Structures are given as C-alpha cells and as structure tokens.
Amino acid sequence: MKKKWIGIILGAVLALALIGCEQQMPQATGEAPLPQATLPAPESGAEESKLTVNATETVKAAPDIAYVYIGAQSSGATAEEAQQKNAAVADAFLNAIRQQGVQEEDIETSNINIYEDYDKAGNYIMDNTYKVTIREIDKVGAVIDAATAAGANSTYSLSFDLQDRDSIYIEALGKAMQSIDAKAKAVAASGGYEIVRPLSIEENGGSGYYPMVEAAAMDTAAGGGMATPVTPG
CATH class of the missing domain: 3.30.70.2970 (Protein of unknown function (DUF541), domain 2)
Incomplete structure (x- = not known):
C-alpha cells in the first residue's frame, strides 16, 4: 500500500557579492552537473561580482x-x-x-x-x-x-x-537555505572567487501538495460486518 504524505515545496534565491580575478567558469567534467547559478564576469574596474544561486527543497509529513x-x-x-x-x-x-x-x-x-x-x-x-x-x-x-x-x-x-503546516514550511525553508549555502560555496570556489557578503535573499514561496483520499459519493447502509478501513499514511 502506498504511503500518503502531505508536503510542501519551497524555493529560495540568494544573491552574493564576490571578489576575485576575472575568469571563465570551468565546465563540469563529472556526471553531476554544476548547481544552477549565474556568475557574470566582473565589469571593468569593478572589485566585486555577483553570484545568484537558487534551490528548491521538499519536506513531507504524515497527516494528523x-x-x-x-x-x-x-x-x-x-x-x-x-x-x-x-x-x-x-x-x-x-x-x-x-x-x-x-x-x-x-x-x-x-x-x-x-x-x-x-x-x-x-x-x-x-x-x-x-x-x-x-x-x-x-x-x-x-x-x-x-x-x-x-x-x-x-x-x-x-x-x-496537517494541523500545523507552518512547521514543515519552516523546515523546508531551512533546508533550502542550507542547500543554497553549499551551492554558493562550490560555485565560488570553482571560479576562483571568495564570498564577501549576501546582497539579497528572496523566498519564492511554497507550493503545497495535499493529496486527497476521496471515496466516491456512496450510499451506506448500517449493519454488521467489517469495520471501515481507513489508512491516512
């Protein structure tokens, strides 16, 4: 029997200021692609560049x-x-x-x-x-x-x-920020840059997935027999 969950999908975007020499980003050589990010080359005479990284995380919990x-x-x-x-x-x-x-x-x-x-x-x-x-x-x-x-x-x-949806929302946000931090450090290091400070943090919001177990509208008749089996997850 499949488990039934209630989950939330949440994304966040972090913009960071970087310092370092101007160079072209290396191409990924392994099976796993580089994290999704943009790293424009510094403008002439500029000391800082901008790195934007995004991440999406999903948290699920059994309904209550x-x-x-x-x-x-x-x-x-x-x-x-x-x-x-x-x-x-x-x-x-x-x-x-x-x-x-x-x-x-x-x-x-x-x-x-x-x-x-x-x-x-x-x-x-x-x-x-x-x-x-x-x-x-x-x-x-x-x-x-x-x-x-x-x-x-x-x-x-x-x-x-779920009676408390806020708790899984906060958990998803925390996981998204942890993922962004790891991606930002990896991308900056691979390009020879150093993270100076965050410029902005944008929360993309959550899109909830709330599966509904629905019994087709039915007539029920009282009487002896088996109890109604209900499995929330």
Whole structure:
C-alpha cells in the first residue's frame, strides 16, 4: 500500500557579492552537473561580482487530521414529513459522532436541502450534510462506522491534512537555505572567487501538495460486518 504524505515545496534565491580575478567558469567534467547559478564576469574596474544561486527543497509529513462529509437523506409525502424524518436521523448520527470524541466545534452544517421528487409525484426529499473534522486520525473509520450505524446514508470526500503546516514550511525553508549555502560555496570556489557578503535573499514561496483520499459519493447502509478501513499514511 502506498504511503500518503502531505508536503510542501519551497524555493529560495540568494544573491552574493564576490571578489576575485576575472575568469571563465570551468565546465563540469563529472556526471553531476554544476548547481544552477549565474556568475557574470566582473565589469571593468569593478572589485566585486555577483553570484545568484537558487534551490528548491521538499519536506513531507504524515497527516494528523481528517475531514469527511456525512449526511442523511429521507423522503416523505409532504415536505414537513421528509424534514421531520431526516431531522431524527441527523440527530441520531450526530450524537453517535460525538460519542466517538468529535467536539461540537468540529461539526459544521454543510448543506440543507428539501425538494420535490419529480420522479415520484407528491413525494419530497430532504438532505442534511455535515462537514466533520476528526482530530484523532486513528478514529476516522470508527467515526464513519458509528454515523452509518446510526442512520447516516451518505459519506464522501474524505481528505487528510496537517494541523500545523507552518512547521514543515519552516523546515523546508531551512533546508533550502542550507542547500543554497553549499551551492554558493562550490560555485565560488570553482571560479576562483571568495564570498564577501549576501546582497539579497528572496523566498519564492511554497507550493503545497495535499493529496486527497476521496471515496466516491456512496450510499451506506448500517449493519454488521467489517469495520471501515481507513489508512491516512
């Protein structure tokens, strides 16, 4: 089974002032190419040159929070009947979710919809859907099963994330700067230059990759049998 990760890709650019004699950069002779960098020759009479180096680093971590949409659908001969039936089901499965340790602030109403069933004249359908945040990642399957056993018949869009994205962002930034430092020293040394001081540091920002494990929208029926297997990573 493939591991599922949440990661961030971050780049940074460092410009440095160099001193040294003017010379042409040597070509790489080994299998590994020189780091990506630009090193213009010093202008006539100038004592310093400029070296620009960039690096991109990726940091990944196992997800520790999950989100899932859970709902119920009921029908009735009148709109009121459909609403009353669905309200009872929703109340039951929300209580079941709470008993699994999900806090009230982690249950958010996502959709309430009542409409006439045009395939069955004189019938009405009521939908209630809730976005549930599960902070105990190992209880995702238990929460879904408890809701289903209590009458929920719609479960979809299960996804995973990190509660603290900032920590991996800072880690990626630190790694990018370490990589830039090593590249700058290698390029400067190979050209016979000495690093004097940094001129500027530019953070290119991070582009997150947040894979979503999604179950196709499905009807679920309560009953005995196997528990729902959920593996965040």
